[in-house]
Amino acid sequence: xxxxxxxxxxxxxxxxxxxxxxxxxxxxxxxxxxxxxxxxxxxxxxxxxxxxxxxxxxxxxxxxxxxxxxxxxxxxxxxxxxxxxxxxxxxxxxxxxxxxxxxxxxxxxxxxxxxxxxxxxxxxxxxxxxxxxxxxxxxxxxxxxxxxxxxxxxxxxxxxxxxxxxxxxxxxxxxxxxxxxxxxxxxxxxxxxxxxxxxxxxxxxxxxxxxxxxxxxxxxxxxxxxxxxxxxxxxxxxxxxxxxxxxxxxxxxxxxxxxxxxxxxxxxxxxxxxxxxxxxxxxx
Numbered sequence: 137x138x139x140x141x142x143x144x145x146x147x148x149x150x151x152x153x154x155x156x157x158x159x160x161x162x163x164x165x166x167x168x169x170x171x172x173x174x175x176x177x178x179x180x181x182x183x184x185x186x187x188x189x190x191x192x193x194x195x196x197x198x199x200x201x202x203x204x205x206x207x208x209x210x211x212x213x214x215x216x217x218x219x220x221x222x223x224x225x226x227x228x229x230x231x232x233x234x235x236x237x238x239x240x241x242x243x244x245x246x247x248x249x250x251x252x253x254x255x256x257x258x259x260x261x262x263x264x265x266x267x268x269x270x271x272x273x274x275x276x277x278x279x280x281x282x283x284x285x286x287x288x289x290x291x292x293x294x295x296x297x298x299x300x301x302x303x304x305x306x307x308x309x310x311x312x313x314x315x316x317x318x319x320x321x322x323x324x325x326x327x328x329x330x331x332x333x334x335x336x337x338x339x340x341x342x343x344x345x346x347x348x349x350x351x352x353x354x355x356x357x358x359x360x361x362x363x364x365x366x367x368x369x370x371x372x373x374x375x376x377x378x379x380x381x382x383x384x385x386x387x388x389x390x391x392x393x394x395x396x397x398x399x400x401x402x403x404x405x406x407x408x409x410x411x412x413x414x415x416x417x418x419x420x
Contacts, residue, residue, distance in 0.1 A: 146227040146228070146230040146231045146234070149227070149230050149265065150217065150222075150223050150226050150227050150230070153216045153217055153226070153261070153265050154216065154217055154218070154220075156212075156214065156216050157171075157211075157212035157214070157216035157217060157218050160212035160213050160214045160216060161212065163213075164212075164213050167289075169213070169289040169290075169291070170213070170289070170290060171212050171213050171218075172208050172209050172211070172212070172213065173202065173203045173204045173207075173208035173209075173211050173212075173213065173215065174202050174203030174204075174208065174250075174252065174290045174293060175203060175204070175208040175290065176203050176204060176205040176206075176208070176245060176252035176253075176254075177205065177206075178290065178294070179203070179247060179252070179290075179293060179294070179297065180245070180247075180278060181329070182294060182297045182298075182301065182327075182329055183247070183278055183280055183297060183301070183329065186278050186279050186280050187278075187279045188245075188276055188277070188278055188279070189276065189277050189279055190275075190276050191246070191275040191276060191277050192274070192275065193241060193272060193273070193274055193275075194272070194273055194275045195270045195271070195272055195273075196244065196246075196251055196270065196271060196272075196273045196275065197269065197270055198260065198263050198264055198268055198269060198270060198271050199264075199269075199286060200249065200250050200251055200286055201215070201244065201250075201251040201252075201253060201260050201264075201271075202250050202251065202252070202286050203250070203251075203252035203253070204252060204253045204257055205245070205252060205253065205254045207253070207257045210222060210257070211257060211261055214264065215257075215260055215261045215264045216261060216264075216265070217258075217261055222258060222261075225258050226258050226261060226262060229258050229259055229262045230262045230265070230266070233262055233263070233266055233268070239259060240256075241256075241271075241272040241273050241274050242255060242256025242259050242260060242271060242272070242273045242274070243255040243256060243273065243274045244256075244273045244274070244275055244276075245275075245276050245277070245278060246275050246276070246277040246278065247277070247278045247280060247282065247284065248280060248282035248283050248284035248293075248296075249282075249283055249284055250284045250285075250286060251273070251275075256273075259271070280300065281300060281304075282296060282297065282300050284296060298326045298328070301326075301328040301329055301332075302316065302326060302328050304328070305328040305331065305332055308332070308352055308353070308356075309335065309352065309353055309356035309357075310353035310356065310357070311356055311357070311360065315360075319364070319365060319368055319385065319386070320364075320386055321384055321386060322384060322386045322387055322390075323379065323381075323382035323383055323384040323386075323387050324382055324383065324387045325387070325390070327390045330390050330393055330394070331389075331390075334359065334363075334393050335352070335355055335356050335359045336352075336355075338355050338358065338359040338362075338363060339352060339355035342355055342358060364389060367385070367388075367389050367392065367409055368385035368386070368388075368389065370409060370410065370413065371385045371388050371389075371413055372385060374410070374413050374414070376388055376413045388413070391412075392409060392412050392413075395407060395412050396412075
């Protein structure tokens, strides 16, 4: 078979893969989940302060590659191409696989036993299409105690991360677990990663302004008394809490932290919680 015929066949394989991406979409619709890959940045953000470690070159199972850092919209849930822009590159890699040419290793992040592609999305797509079991990869791990499954949707992964972050939050802060059913109860997103980062900022403030650096648990207790609970009291007094709409004081506090950071970053100014709460009330 000459080179032109080989390229033509690889081009046809791209068309077949693109059709199967449509079937992936039907299955995803029936399962009420997205037909895109799991977005790495969403998962990474929710893991908050978890550290990253380089693990070197490894041979990793292709069926555990489930997401992408910046191309998650370009491929279906089965890592099949969804856009014609990928055609030429995909077909060339398909031909290289058939001719058993050595390709550079892909670059991935590992979280909870699953892998997210930083570089090499087309190579993974072709590997999955050809039924390749393992592929060489440069691996960096995001340290966590999570165990994730390839069958999980993005929503299910985020739910697993929420449970992991909640348990880690209460262990690290030493705060009472009873708080999760009272003041620290969320009606919407359980963003313990944002609370942890806010306590870290409070710890730095205490260390710079109030003498010897406290422990993280001591900073958490101070944060609760000086920042979080006063904000919740103010939100309740101003009528900003709306349990029927699943908007609780903890939800408002998360929004407040994001708002405060954006005001400081964009305007180099201090935000006031009263103004923030009134602003949110006016939008309802």
